[in-house]
Amino acid sequence: xxxxxxxxxxxxxxxxxxxxxxVTRRTARAEARVxxxxxxxxxxxxxxxxxxxxxxxHTAIIAGVxxxxxxxxxxxxxxxxxxxVCTITIALEGEEAVIACAVATSHKTGVEMEALTGASVAxxxxxxxxxALSHGIEIRVVRLLEKTGGKRDYRVEA
Numbered sequence: 374x375x376x377x378x379x380x381x382x383x384x385x386x387x388x389x390x391x392x393x394x395x396v397t398r399r400t401a402r403a404e405a406r407v408x409x410x411x412x413x414x415x416x417x418x419x420x421x422x423x424x425x426x427x428x429x430x431h432t433a434i435i436a437g438v439x440x441x442x443x444x445x446x447x448x449x450x451x452x453x454x455x456x457x458v459c460t461i462t463i464a465l466e467g468e469e470a471v472i473a474c475a476v477a478t479s480h481k482t483g484v485e486m487e488a489l490t491g492a493s494v495a496x497x498x499x500x501x502x503x504x505a506l507s508h509g510i511e512i513r514v515v516r517l518l519e520k521t522g523g524k525r526d527y528r529v530e531a
Contacts, residue, residue: 394481399522403488405496406514437495
């Protein structure tokens with residue numbers, strides 16, 4: 374079966390053999406966009422980021438970093454990667470919290486799954502931290518914005 378990197382010739386799941394690849398600097402950026410209902414946004418309007426369970430953004434950032442570091446334990450065929458850096462930021466833009474996750478490593482395979490995992494878990498944590506205020510919170514977008522250092526680079530056009 375061609376086209377799918379994680380399937381062998383008999384269409385069975387298979388980990389990609391990266392043994393012959395060169396070590397290069399690999400980077401990736403991903404984002405998650407979380408729509409917040411008015412009752413949740415109101416808690417952030419005065420700069421207060423404390424929710425019923427504690428400091429919302431700070432907790433989500435830590436959860437996202439922890440998840441990015443454990444991506445290989447969450448996504449079955451991902452390689453274990455030592456991350457050189459994982460940075461997560463969260464900013465309010467209108468009705469959304471925009472979570473950005475940037476990761477980098479020097480290795481034989483890319484880190485886009487780590488960036489996507491970090492952004493996703495930060496978004497899920499934000500939901501968990503704020504669900505006492507509203508279950509109407511929506512994680513609307515999780516996407517890769519950019520990856521570099523592999524066979525082909527990728528960047529979302531603005």
